[in-house]
Amino acid sequence: MDNLLFGDNQFFGVNHMSEEKARAQAMQFQDTSAIIDVLDAAYEEGVKTFMCTTHDRISEVCDHVRANPAKYEGFHFYPCMPYAHKYNNAVTEHGMLGAINQFLPDDGLFKTALKGGMAVAKKDVEGLATILIDMEMKMFKGLSTPVIFLQNVVVDLLLGMGFHEAFRIFHDHVRSKYNAEAGFITMNMPMLLDALESVGIENPIICSNINKIGFRMCGGFDKYVETMRNRKVRAIAMSVFASGALKPDEAIEWVSKLPNLKSVVFGASSRRNIRSTRELVDKHFAACAS
Amino acid sequence: MIKVGVVGLGKMGLSHFSIVNAHPDTDVTVCDATGYLVDGLVKYTKVTAYKDFDELLEKEPLDAVMIVTPSKMHAGMVRKALEKGLHVFCEKPFCLDWKDSEALTKLAEEKGLVSQVGYHYRYVGAFQEVKRIVDSGALGQITHVLAEAYGPVVLRPKGSTWRTQRAEGGGCLYDYAAHAINLVNWYFGEPSGVSGTVLNSIFSADTDDEVYSTLLYPSGMSAHLSVNWSDESQRKMSTRITMTGTNGRLYADRQECQLYLREAVPALPEYQKGWNVRYTTDLTKEVDFYLRGEEYSAQIDDFVKAIIQKRRNTNNTFREAAATDKTIAMIIADKDRSPSNSRATPVVAAPKKSWFSLK
Numbered sequence: 001m002d003n004l005l006f007g008d009n010q011f012f013g014v015n016h017m018s019e020e021k022a023r024a025q026a027m028q029f030q031d032t033s034a035i036i037d038v039l040d041a042a043y044e045e046g047v048k049t050f051m052c053t054t055h056d057r058i059s060e061v062c063d064h065v066r067a068n069p070a071k072y073e074g075f076h077f078y079p080c081m082p083y084a085h086k087y088n089n090a091v092t093e094h095g096m097l098g099a100i101n102q103f104l105p106d107d108g109l110f111k112t113a114l115k116g117g118m119a120v121a122k123k124d125v126e127g128l129a130t131i132l133i134d135m136e137m138k139m140f141k142g143l144s145t146p147v148i149f150l151q152n153v154v155v156d157l158l159l160g161m162g163f164h165e166a167f168r169i170f171h172d173h174v175r176s177k178y179n180a181e182a183g184f185i186t187m188n189m190p191m192l193l194d195a196l197e198s199v200g201i202e203n204p205i206i207c208s209n210i211n212k213i214g215f216r217m218c219g220g221f222d223k224y225v226e227t228m229r230n231r232k233v234r235a236i237a238m239s240v241f242a243s244g245a246l247k248p249d250e251a252i253e254w255v256s257k258l259p260n261l262k263s264v265v266f267g268a269s270s271r272r273n274i275r276s277t278r279e280l281v282d283k284h285f286a287a288c289a290s
Numbered sequence: 291m292i293k294v295g296v297v298g299l300g301k302m303g304l305s306h307f308s309i310v311n312a313h314p315d316t317d318v319t320v321c322d323a324t325g326y327l328v329d330g331l332v333k334y335t336k337v338t339a340y341k342d343f344d345e346l347l348e349k350e351p352l353d354a355v356m357i358v359t360p361s362k363m364h365a366g367m368v369r370k371a372l373e374k375g376l377h378v379f380c381e382k383p384f385c386l387d388w389k390d391s392e393a394l395t396k397l398a399e400e401k402g403l404v405s406q407v408g409y410h411y412r413y414v415g416a417f418q419e420v421k422r423i424v425d426s427g428a429l430g431q432i433t434h435v436l437a438e439a440y441g442p443v444v445l446r447p448k449g450s451t452w453r454t455q456r457a458e459g460g461g462c463l464y465d466y467a468a469h470a471i472n473l474v475n476w477y478f479g480e481p482s483g484v485s486g487t488v489l490n491s492i493f494s495a496d497t498d499d500e501v502y503s504t505l506l507y508p509s510g511m512s513a514h515l516s517v518n519w520s521d522e523s524q525r526k527m528s529t530r531i532t533m534t535g536t537n538g539r540l541y542a543d544r545q546e547c548q549l550y551l552r553e554a555v556p557a558l559p560e561y562q563k564g565w566n567v568r569y570t571t572d573l574t575k576e577v578d579f580y581l582r583g584e585e586y587s588a589q590i591d592d593f594v595k596a597i598i599q600k601r602r603n604t605n606n607t608f609r610e611a612a613a614t615d616k617t618i619a620m621i622i623a624d625k626d627r628s629p630s631n632s633r634a635t636p637v638v639a640a641p642k643k644s645w646f647s648l649k
Contacts, residue, residue: 013525017569019543026525085442085526091301092443092465095451096327125330156581160308162335187580191312215571218580245571 001049001147001205001262004281005078005236006042006274008052010267011035016243025269032060041271043075045278051078051149051207051265059139066142080149080185081136088153100128103135129166130173137178147205148174149183156186159195168199181205183236190219190227203232207265210237212246212254228260236263248280256284292597295346295355297321297367299328302381302408303358305581309590310356311337312579316594321346343367347374354404354597357381360452361459365390372397377404379593383468384611386459388619391612398608404596406589406604407611409472411529413585413592415573416547417473420531420540423549424477426557429535435478435513437470441527443519447493454494461497463489463618467517469529471621472606472614474505474513477531480613481505481513487624492520503621515621544583545570 009015013026029035039050039061052058065072090099137148150170158166171182182205186192189208196204214221216239228235235258241251255261264281268274292315296307299322311318321340322328328339340346347355347370354377357367365385371378372394384407385391398405411417423429443465444454453460474481483506492499499520505513519527530543538551547568554563577587589605596604 015545017545017571019528019530019545088301088526089441089443089445092453093451096300096324098451125334153582156579157305157308160312160579160581161304161331162311162337163331165334188312191579213571214576216580216584218577220576220578243569243571245569 001234001236002047003263003285004047004278005049005051005263005265006039006047007238007265007267008035008050008055008058010269011038012053012055012057016239028269032057032064035061036064038269038271038274042268042274043072045271045274047274047278048074049076049078051080053083053151054079054081054136054139055083062139062143076144076146077140078147078149078183079137079140079145080151080183081133082151082154083136084151084153100132104131125166126169129169130177133170133173134177145178145180147183148178148180149185149205149207152185152187152208155184155192156188159186159188159192164195164199167196167201171201183207185238187216188218189235190223193227193231193233203234205234205236205262207236207238209239210235210255210258210261211240211242212251213242215239215242215245225258228258231260233260234262235260236265237261238265240264240266248277252277252280253284256281256288291315291317292353292594293317293319293351294594295319295321295350295352296358297343297346297355298358298360298381299324299331300358300360303356305586306356306358306379306381306408306590307337309579309581309587310594312581313590313594314578315598319346319350319352343370347371347376352376354378354593356593358408361464362386362452362457364459365394368394369397372401372403375401375403377593377597378608379406379408379590380608380611381408382472382611382614383407383459383464383618384608384615386464386615388612388615391608391615395608395612399602402602404593404602404604405608406593406596407606407608407614408589409469409606409611409614410583410585410589411469411473412476412605413588414544415570415575415584416542416544416568417531419547419568419573420473420542421477423540423547423558423561424533426555428537428549428551428555428558428561429533429540430537430552431509432478432511432533432535434511434534435474436532437474437513437515437517437530438532439466439470439517439519439527439529440521440524441466441519442522442524443527444493444499445520445522447495450495454497456497461494462499462517462519463497463501463621466519466527467501467515467621468614468618470515470517470531471505471617472611473529473531474515475610475613475617478507478511478513480617481620482508484617484620484624487621487628489622489625492518501621503624505617547573 010025011029013022015022174180174182185207209216217224237255294316319338332339355371356379358381452458485504487503489498490500500518503515533540541548549566577584592604
């Protein structure tokens with residue numbers, strides 16, 4: 001895993017500081033070629049892993065990378081699924097079963113079974129989950145996806161419910177079908193680590209907010225630091241700048257000193273910002289390694 | 291340990307179950323009439339589950355319930371729970387008939403029970419800051435408020451659940467506008483009149499997709515509601531409050547609070563003359579467990595703590611939710627008595643489907 005991963009929030013109107021800024025970015029990137037330009041800049045700056053949601057527009061990015069294999073040698077996708085809003089709104093409009101039905105393949109046996117109430121009668125959560133994972137993974141066919149993440153909305157919902165077996169289902173399916181490692185995004189890292197260990201997932205890849213001011217580090221700042229210091233976990237830090245509340249140099253220097261921190265994921269809309277983050281990570285992570 | 295029953299496992303029900311189940315001071319049981327959800331949860335988690343509400347009340351020694359069923363079922367279930375002496379959290383909107391809301395408020399107060407309704411925006415840091423600014427008087431005399439909510443829920447003339455049927459308590463007025471109304475009520479109390487209401491269908495066959503209305507206050511202040519859940523330009527529900535007063539202008543959404551002051555005021559020493567901006571990062575209080583936003587956890591934590599601390603005042607009691615229900619009733623009455631130019635039928639009418647119909 002590289003120590004710097006490129007995220008996609010900025011492309012889809014997600015900004016935790018300002019709706020105005022989010023909207024401006026959504027406009028800037030509504031043409032997929034603008035996204036590809038920034039990804040090209042990242043690639044040229046040596047940031048070759050794209051951690052992205054399974055948003056419909058990512059499939060256009062995937063098509064582009066597939067069509068130009070030589071240009072993107074060593075380029076990896078880290079898919080993060082599901083893109084929650086499409087399911088969330090569908091549940092409001094169609095109800096729970098109606099929403100699931102919307103996203104299943106039209107001709108699949110499973111849909112036929114669902115129509116007859118068979119799958120739900122058998123409570124075949126595993127069957128349903130693996131089909132939904134496969135649906136989400138379709139757009140990445142033929143591309144390198146060494147780590148596949150479950151998004152925090154789903155991870156944290158299952159975590160609170162105590163449905164820990166679901167993490168095992170996800171872990172086993174991405175490993176057996178995609179030869180990939182499972183990653184988990186969460187806002188509750190210490191609690192999630194306990195849950196993953198309880199279903200036998202050792203030394204997991206967990207991506208969570210990790211920043212110097214403790215923004216959205218639920219369970220407590222001290223608990224996060226203690227967990228990273230004393231437990232087996234491969235941590236990925238997101239929101240290292242706490243949505244702009246921290247100065248970049250100070251923010252990166254702080255995370256670089258944390259034990260068991262494997263990577264930092266960040267978003268940027270310009271080559272200048274990608275380069276400056278790359279330089280900060282090189283400087284501070286090298287200082288820690290030496 | 292507070293023993294809590296979560297009743298209704300739809301989208302909000304599952305989310306509330308997850309949050310309250312993660313709370314360190316609770317022991318949770320669930321109840322839903324839908325067999326496959328209950329069976330699935332029992333199979334994969336440690337939770338005890340019931341398919342029948344009366345059986346839950348009878349067999350479980352509960353302290354409290356969270357009612358997260360379709361809106362038209364709220365009144366009857368809340369009454370049963372209160373009569374049993376349970377503290378009650380009810381998802382919004384509270385009751386479809388505000389007379390039920392008032393009767394249940396009275397019953398909860400007589401019995402000294404904790405009551406709360408799920409208007410989670412009252413727990414969003416930026417909207418709490420708005421409350422603090424309004425109460426400080428820093429804006430001078432507030433003359434106008436604009437309360438907006440937009441989002442991409444109903445985007446096509448198809449799909450039908452209880453949420454898209456007015457008689458069931460669905461529609462944009464109850465689902466989206468209720469939040470904006472509840473915030474305006476929180477800041478300024480109940481309006482004395484309502485005027486110029488538009489409740490219009492865009493895609494829905496059975497209910498409204500957009501809500502426009504003017505709330506009038508005795509002070510001369512007016513508030514415009516502008517709400518639309520058929521707006522694809524929004525990634526998710528976006529709620530905004532703008533207000534203008536004799537000493538300034540205030541804008542807030544969930545991420546930030548922007549305040550312009552003509553003159554600085556002693557009541558708000560941290561705000562200077564001119565523009566001030568505060569972001570969610572410093573307006574948001576940390577929660578122990580996070581799912582979909584701090585506000586949902588903060589809301590449930592307030593309910594649980596109120597029970598433990600034996601205080602009745604949550605940030606959204608039945609009394610306050612009843613005021614919101616009354617304002618909603620005023621809006622519907624205004625629409626019914628106004629000569630309407632708006633379309634009575636949706637863009638394309640869709641055949642009615644049942645809750646679990648598949649295409």
